[in-house]
Amino acid sequence: MTQQGTLGVAVIGTGMMGADHVRRINDVISGARVAAVVDIDEARAKHVADGVEGARAYTDPAAAMAAPDVDAVLIASPGPAHEAALLTAFEHDLPVLCEKPLTPDPASALRVLEAEQRLGHRRVQVGFMRRYDSEFMKLKSLLAGGELGRPLLLHCRHRNASVHSYFTSDMLITDSVVHEMDQSRWLLEQEITAVTVLRPAPTANAPEGLGDPQLVIFETDGGALVDVEIFVTCGFGYQVQAEAVCERGTARVGDAHGMLINRASGWGGEIAPDFVARFEEAYDREVQAWVNATRRGAVEGPSTWDGYAAAAVSEAGVRAQTTGERTVVEMIERPAFYS
Numbered sequence: 001m002t003q004q005g006t007l008g009v010a011v012i013g014t015g016m017m018g019a020d021h022v023r024r025i026n027d028v029i030s031g032a033r034v035a036a037v038v039d040i041d042e043a044r045a046k047h048v049a050d051g052v053e054g055a056r057a058y059t060d061p062a063a064a065m066a067a068p069d070v071d072a073v074l075i076a077s078p079g080p081a082h083e084a085a086l087l088t089a090f091e092h093d094l095p096v097l098c099e100k101p102l103t104p105d106p107a108s109a110l111r112v113l114e115a116e117q118r119l120g121h122r123r124v125q126v127g128f129m130r131r132y133d134s135e136f137m138k139l140k141s142l143l144a145g146g147e148l149g150r151p152l153l154l155h156c157r158h159r160n161a162s163v164h165s166y167f168t169s170d171m172l173i174t175d176s177v178v179h180e181m182d183q184s185r186w187l188l189e190q191e192i193t194a195v196t197v198l199r200p201a202p203t204a205n206a207p208e209g210l211g212d213p214q215l216v217i218f219e220t221d222g223g224a225l226v227d228v229e230i231f232v233t234c235g236f237g238y239q240v241q242a243e244a245v246c247e248r249g250t251a252r253v254g255d256a257h258g259m260l261i262n263r264a265s266g267w268g269g270e271i272a273p274d275f276v277a278r279f280e281e282a283y284d285r286e287v288q289a290w291v292n293a294t295r296r297g298a299v300e301g302p303s304t305w306d307g308y309a310a311a312a313v314s315e316a317g318v319r320a321q322t323t324g325e326r327t328v329v330e331m332i333e334r335p336a337f338y339s
């Protein structure tokens, strides 16, 4: 850290999310600066670094993390690259904000979990940004307050206009529904015990081989049921909605995000084009919270355990997607380190 305590951050992966986080650290939040940007695509890394005073471009995450002015790491490479970056960050004992998923599968998530425990202190905040969204935060405090009684059902909708060309059917679960896995565990304060995936005839608008949309059902250890419509090629925009059905009422978020307009042609609201627009404030709050905690020497927010738990549910979800059968989630006991 500099004398003023400004955190020097290496941002790994400068695609859609990484580039947006670089902008956020540089222009929006306080207490941090971009010291390094890393991408295996050298031209992309250079292009992003050129836009930030004092930032250097790297193609090797390990080289960036070894630089003396790098105090912390924000990982925004694709999920399969997270394990290697996390383990390297631990070698340098650097604090990490790791975009979701922690890793796409529980075996790699477990290796990360064990490596963090060997370090002896928590180092990771996982980028489950819905926990920082003002609508979801209100729903969380309403449910925690108990006014509506016990939550019985959670109905969720998750729609993307489109996804990257490298998206697969498994990624509907490991990259998209992983948000609802964390959201359900966080809102209900229950673990997910089984997953069922139902698949309608796919939309003709999805690329060949992408089974889209899907209906994913979670059972929890508290007896609640969660249903998730995941539809990543809906074409018309980005929507994330959740409705909790409780013993004495229901509460719903995500309907009217944006402006409502009355005009001669009719009445209606806007739909965000993508997650960058819809969750802009949540990402700002998330990254600022990470920087603030890191500068205090603390680690807060969704933990490596939360990332592992979501990966375990993802594995069951991917199996359920293939077999069409209800699949039980297999998880280790929560280590005391994460209690």
Ligand SMILES: NC(=O)C1=CN([C@@H]2O[C@H](COP(=O)(O)OP(=O)(O)OC[C@H]3O[C@@H](n4cnc5c(N)ncnc54)[C@H](O)[C@@H]3O)[C@@H](O)[C@H]2O)C=CC1
Binding pocket: 012, 013, 014, 015, 016, 017, 018, 038, 039, 040, 041, 044, 061, 075, 076, 077, 078, 079, 081, 099, 100, 101, 127, 128, 129, 164, 175, 275, 279
């Ligand atoms: N919290 C949220 O709402 C969102 C989170 N994400 C997460 O952010 C991460 C990145 O997603 P996108 O930006 O959409 O992907 P992207 O495909 O737009 O960008 C990924 C970038 O990482 C680079 N890269 C690939 N392997 C690398 C490696 N080993 N080291 C360094 N760079 C590498 C690629 O060249 C590319 O520039 C993923 O984990 C994704 O799940 C993505 C979208 C929204």
Ligand SMILES: O=C1[C@@H](O)[C@H](O)[C@@H](O)[C@H](O)[C@H]1O
Binding pocket: 159, 160, 163, 175, 176, 177, 179, 232, 275
């Ligand atoms: O995290 C995200 C993407 O990686 C994922 O692919 C999208 O489906 C989600 O809506 C977005 O929030």
